[in-house]
Amino acid sequence: MSSDRYAQLIRYVRLARGLEAEGFYGVAKLLWGLAFADEIRASSAEPLPRPHTTLDSELSALIDSLRASQKPEIIAALERGQQAARENHPVTYEDVPEVAVCRYCGQLFLGHTPEQCPACGAAHLTFRQFRPVYYFDPLTPPQALAALENGPQHIQRALDGFSAQQMTQPPAPNEWSARDLLWHLLIAQELLRVRAEKILDEHNPLLEGVAAWDMTSQQALPAGEIWERYRESRQATLERLRAAGDAWWRTGWHSEFGSVTLLDQATYFARHEHMHLGQFAQIRHAVLKR
Structure with missing residues (x-):
């Protein structure tokens, strides 16, 4: 994604969050949609990584790039998921449990979701829950x-x-x-x-x-x-x-x-x-x- 396109994506998200905070949900909805549309178009610029092409090597490179910035449990979960993909079997809930993110500060929770965000104090019902796939x-x-x-x-x-x-x-x-x-x-x-x-x-x-x-x-x-x-x-x-x-x-x-x-x-x-x-x-x- 080019720097201009990335800046536009962040602009969509910042404005959507600001409008949500003021109660203007209808136009915030449209901006979230525009942001998602940009994500899909940008990620479709090249063929998606698949098991018989570049999936494993790209995932390995990503995991290595995250080791210094992410918690060990997140790296371990990514590695368990990668191993499941290598062996061509489903990723179990034990391997990668519930994923949630605080909407206010971006703290990510894997597995246990606290009653409040330890970083900013936001209540757990405000966290964004990530289901495994959009089919849900x-x-x-x-x-x-x-x-x-x-x-x-x-x-x-x-x-x-x-x-x-x-x-x-x-x-x-x-x-x-x-x-x-x-x-x-x-x-x-x-x-x-x-x-x-x-x-x-x-x-x-x-x-x-x-x-x-x-x-x-x-x-x-x-x-x-x-x-x-x-x-x-x-x-x-x-x-x-x-x-x-x-x-x-x-x-x-x-x-x-x-x-x-x-x-x-x-x-x-x-x-x-x-x-x-x-x-x-x-x-x-x-x-x-x-």
Whole structure:
């Protein structure tokens, strides 16, 4: 990021914080949005680091640059996360627990969140909590249900016109084919079904994290059968969720995310699925034009 662009980003944030402090939340919201848009554009100027490219080396360089300025427990958590990425398995909640930052002085808390910020005295309810991924951004139960109900229609439209051969053609080397992506969504849907049933039927059950991204080549099922399994699993899940009532707020303990509600899990998988719709569009553009 250039110095001018960095200065503009800080200007957005300073003005947003000042407007929030005076109660002008509407325009502060817009400035936070402008700041985030700049972050995305600046970080997209070069290809994102991925496991098969520069992820490990870039993370190592970052950790080394932080050793003198960050607390040992933060460095240790980063190193545990890096090791999990190297071994291609989920980062557990024990490896990297809750993360919060004081909105007034920038103090970062890892794991235990104090009642007050020891640096500036701000109360803990003012801290910014960092969830593991934006898939947890809140939805209401009706919104989560609607997204899960509409998902199969969106996927079916995305796959319209693919031949059986085209379903297995990746858009580029080391990328998923449409069949691979459909298999991934079946794995995710089955995770949602099993976890929803456990939360509804058990008291605060353990929900094991899995590397769903690494489970595309373990089945040779044709795409049509994958699709039917996906639809059947989604329908069974929706039947349980529609009858959930107050059970939306029942909890489970996720080995990667910590405490999650039934609504958290429905929201997570709804947003995850919609994220992949754009990937279907990219595959479609690359494969059908050949």
